[in-house]
Amino acid sequence: MAAERVNHPAIDVENLTVSFGSKPALLDVSITIEAGLAVGVIGPNGAGKSTLIKAILGFVKPDFGKVRILGIPADQARGLVAYVPQRGAVDWDYPITVEEVAMMGRYGHIPWWKDPGLEDKEQVQNALKMVRMSEFRHRQIGRLSGGQQQRVFMARALAQGADVLLLDEPFAGVDAATERAILDVLDRAKRAGRTLVVVHHDLATAAEYFDFLILIKQRLFAYGRPELVLNPELLSEVYEGRLRVFADLSGARASR
Amino acid sequence: MIELVANAFIEPLRQTFFQKALIGGSIAAVVCSVVGCLVILRRMAFLGDALSHAMIAGVAGGYLFMKVLFDIEAHAPAMLVGSLIATVITVTSIGFVSRVSRLKDDTAIGIMYTGVFAAGVVLVSIFRNYIHIDLMHFIMGDVLGVADHDLWAAGLAASVVLSTIILFFRQFQLTSFDPVMAAAIGMPVVAIEYALTTCVSLVVVSAVSMVGVILVVGLLITPAATAYLLSDRLDRMMALSAVFGVSSVVGGLYLCMWLDSSGGGAIMLFCTFQFLVVLVIAPRYGLLARWLRLRRMVPQQLIEDILGAVVRGEGAPLPLDKVAAFVQGEARGLGRVVGAMERDGLLHSTPEGLTLTPAGVREAGRVLRAHRLWETYLQHVGMPPNELHKKAHALEHVHDEESVEYLDDLLGRPRLDPHDALIPDDYAAFAPDSVRSISMLRKGARAVIESMDPQATSVGLAVGDEITIGPASDDDTGWNVTRSDGAEFSLDHRAADAIRVRFKSYKDDA
Numbered sequence: 001m002a003a004e005r006v007n008h009p010a011i012d013v014e015n016l017t018v019s020f021g022s023k024p025a026l027l028d029v030s031i032t033i034e035a036g037l038a039v040g041v042i043g044p045n046g047a048g049k050s051t052l053i054k055a056i057l058g059f060v061k062p063d064f065g066k067v068r069i070l071g072i073p074a075d076q077a078r079g080l081v082a083y084v085p086q087r088g089a090v091d092w093d094y095p096i097t098v099e100e101v102a103m104m105g106r107y108g109h110i111p112w113w114k115d116p117g118l119e120d121k122e123q124v125q126n127a128l129k130m131v132r133m134s135e136f137r138h139r140q141i142g143r144l145s146g147g148q149q150q151r152v153f154m155a156r157a158l159a160q161g162a163d164v165l166l167l168d169e170p171f172a173g174v175d176a177a178t179e180r181a182i183l184d185v186l187d188r189a190k191r192a193g194r195t196l197v198v199v200h201h202d203l204a205t206a207a208e209y210f211d212f213l214i215l216i217k218q219r220l221f222a223y224g225r226p227e228l229v230l231n232p233e234l235l236s237e238v239y240e241g242r243l244r245v246f247a248d249l250s251g252a253r254a255s256r
Numbered sequence: 257m258i259e260l261v262a263n264a265f266i267e268p269l270r271q272t273f274f275q276k277a278l279i280g281g282s283i284a285a286v287v288c289s290v291v292g293c294l295v296i297l298r299r300m301a302f303l304g305d306a307l308s309h310a311m312i313a314g315v316a317g318g319y320l321f322m323k324v325l326f327d328i329e330a331h332a333p334a335m336l337v338g339s340l341i342a343t344v345i346t347v348t349s350i351g352f353v354s355r356v357s358r359l360k361d362d363t364a365i366g367i368m369y370t371g372v373f374a375a376g377v378v379l380v381s382i383f384r385n386y387i388h389i390d391l392m393h394f395i396m397g398d399v400l401g402v403a404d405h406d407l408w409a410a411g412l413a414a415s416v417v418l419s420t421i422i423l424f425f426r427q428f429q430l431t432s433f434d435p436v437m438a439a440a441i442g443m444p445v446v447a448i449e450y451a452l453t454t455c456v457s458l459v460v461v462s463a464v465s466m467v468g469v470i471l472v473v474g475l476l477i478t479p480a481a482t483a484y485l486l487s488d489r490l491d492r493m494m495a496l497s498a499v500f501g502v503s504s505v506v507g508g509l510y511l512c513m514w515l516d517s518s519g520g521g522a523i524m525l526f527c528t529f530q531f532l533v534v535l536v537i538a539p540r541y542g543l544l545a546r547w548l549r550l551r552r553m554v555p556q557q558l559i560e561d562i563l564g565a566v567v568r569g570e571g572a573p574l575p576l577d578k579v580a581a582f583v584q585g586e587a588r589g590l591g592r593v594v595g596a597m598e599r600d601g602l603l604h605s606t607p608e609g610l611t612l613t614p615a616g617v618r619e620a621g622r623v624l625r626a627h628r629l630w631e632t633y634l635q636h637v638g639m640p641p642n643e644l645h646k647k648a649h650a651l652e653h654v655h656d657e658e659s660v661e662y663l664d665d666l667l668g669r670p671r672l673d674p675h676d677a678l679i680p681d682d683y684a685a686f687a688p689d690s691v692r693s694i695s696m697l698r699k700g701a702r703a704v705i706e707s708m709d710p711q712a713t714s715v716g717l718a719v720g721d722e723i724t725i726g727p728a729s730d731d732d733t734g735w736n737v738t739r740s741d742g743a744e745f746s747l748d749h750r751a752a753d754a755i756r757v758r759f760k761s762y763k764d765d766a
Contacts, residue, residue: 057436057440058440059436059439059440078440078441078442079441079442081440082440083436083437083440085434085436085437089434089436090433090434091297091433094297094432094433094490095297095484095487095488095489095490095492095493096429096433096488096489096490097488097489100429100489100490104429104430104433104434104437107426107430107441107443108441108442110426112423112424112426112427113423139488140488156437160441
């Protein structure tokens with residue numbers, strides 16, 4: 001299905017402006033993300049990272065500007081974009097099993113009068129296998145570790161078969177081993193030709209994890225290769241006084 | 257005797273009013289409980305309460321309408337339609353108020369339903385000469401006086417609501433679990449929301465004549481909550497909830513016959529009793545299970561103390577009584593904890609005493625590292641030497657990676673603690689293939705140079721060289737490094753910081 005859209009960038013954001021009430025969340029942001037890239041979105045708290053993700057999902061109405069997914073306006077591009085929510089956004093006591101959550105990824109493909117078919121079930125099993133959660137498929141989601149929970153939602157996004165995956169802080173609050181497991185899944189999704197957009201808060205690992213970085217604080221400050229974006233001057237402008245973070249980044253431990 | 261008991265159960269069944277109560281009550285209970293599952297998962301219990309009150313206005317409105325226009329007393333279908341209209345008005349106005357103002361949902365519900373309810377009360381009192389309905393009938397319900405038209409209404413509402421829920425199960429499930437995703441794949445979230453509130457209105461209206469305005473909320477949420485404690489899937493929760501709903505009606509009706517009490521009251525009493533029983537004995541989410549789990553839980557502090565005790569024995573088996581002496585505070589349950597640690601593969605227990613497995617050694621290393629770093633830190637801040645160990649023994653349980661790393665960094669990555677014991681490395685965080693600067697590695701580490709900053713190029717090492725970290729120079733100002741070809745280099749702090757290596761393993765591990 002990607003073949004006919006091959007000439008379009010995966011995500012094309014044009015002069016996007018979003019505000020909530022009188023507060024601007026995004027101001028005149030334009031980004032073109034080519035297909036098959038892993039892109040990190042960085043910026044301080046309240047910089048509009050999540051809003052950008054929601055705009056790409058077609059979930060917030062822009063005041064101005066356009067978002068196109070593979071050439072299709074975002075609000076019509078249902079199903080082309082899959083979304084992995086922030087961990088805090090889910091009720092972990094909800095009576096639902098791992099398998100059922102992954103099956104939700106197929107809901108967009110099943111007409112309302114039909115039950116999930118064989119192909120849907122197969123896709124779900126494959127997705128669970130890919131994130132190594134098959135053995136937990138009958139487990140209620142609250143009875144998993146943080147990293148496993150994260151992987152279930154990635155399985156759901158994979159089962160959706162979407163070309164573009166949006167992840168909101170997948171590495172928040174997971175241990176090092178899980179972080180590697182998630183990275184592994186991201187990597188495989190990327191190799192399968194998916195485009196990944198990941199909100200990320202850890203500048204120290206951003207360069208290692210992503211092909212491109214988006215540095216944002218209401219306005220777009222930089223979009224490009226990590227070594228260009230992680231430029232101390234630029235970062236200090238965006239993050240204002242919080243310089244300690246970058247001292248570590250450039251390996252300047254010698255000051256001690 | 258047996259005959260007496262059998263009679264107590266069979267005799268009521270011969271009565272028509274009891275049969276009707278049983279059928280009507282069960283139908284109402286099934287839909288209430290199934291819809292109730294979605295109600296409690298969406299945290300809408302208050303809405304159910306609100307709707308049941310608001311419908312009083314509709315009942316009065318429907319009564320007056322038929323009375324004034326057609327002079328028909330207490331026309332049941334009109335009252336039913338009236339109450340549906342009242343609930344729909346309430347739901348829409350709640351939605352409207354919470355959307356256009358900054359008020360939150362619960363406040364909007366509180367305002368609108370009391371408003372509509374008040375309108376009903378005023379209406380009834382103005383036209384009290386025309387209206388001959390007993391408000392008490394609605395407030396308390398009358399399950400034993402269920403009329404045929406109540407049965408028909410309940411049956412109709414039940415079939416509409418149940419088929420809606422079954423047909424659109426996935427839609428209801430996804431919008432209640434993750435509305436953002438539901439919207440992202442193009443589900444009409446707002447329409448589904450209204451469908452659900454309409455279902456709630458329908459079941460509330462059909463159940464009020466049986467259990468009354470006040471108790472209908474209980475029938476809506478209590479069986480669902482009971483099932484919630486027992487299920488891990490929504491479909492099973494709904495099925496179980498329906499079973500609990502029906503059993504409350506059956507149990508409650510017998511209760512009411514035997515005690516000659518109010519029907520609605522007895523049903524809800526039985527329902528609440530069911531909930532309390534399940535709350536205690538539910539296998540996974542019950543109080544008993546929780547208490548057992550807490551009891552079985554092994555205190556982490558005890559595990560760490562045992563690890564610390566055994567690792568200080570330097571490989572020799574350590575008898576259990578020596579371990580007990582080392583443990584701080586109460587050593588109760590020591591045997592149980594040792595058993596649990598054995599199962600987790602942390603140690604071996606032999607008649608001579610305890611020895612650590614490799615995994616146990618690693619875990620103990622973490623605790624020991626924290627302990628010795630804390631000791632160093634306490635000395636650094638000026639604590640008298642004789643108090644160091646005791647204080648560090650308590651502080652060693654603070655050993656999360658971040659805190660320990662902070663201490664290590666703050667103290668300049670010392671190798672020896674105040675008692676000249678070697679501070680173990682951070683095995684847990686030093687995964688093979690992680691990239692660090694040389695200054696963060698300790699003696700014996702093997703690594704491959706990954707990159708270097710310009711200020712380190714004069715040292716003579718190159719990217720790709722495999723190196724082993726030697727002992728630091730005596731004055732602790734630098735690092736000695738041996739390359740795989742035997743050449744030795746000494747680095748100062750700046751150079752060690754500037755060279756980043758991919759950590760492989762410790763010499764003695766390989």
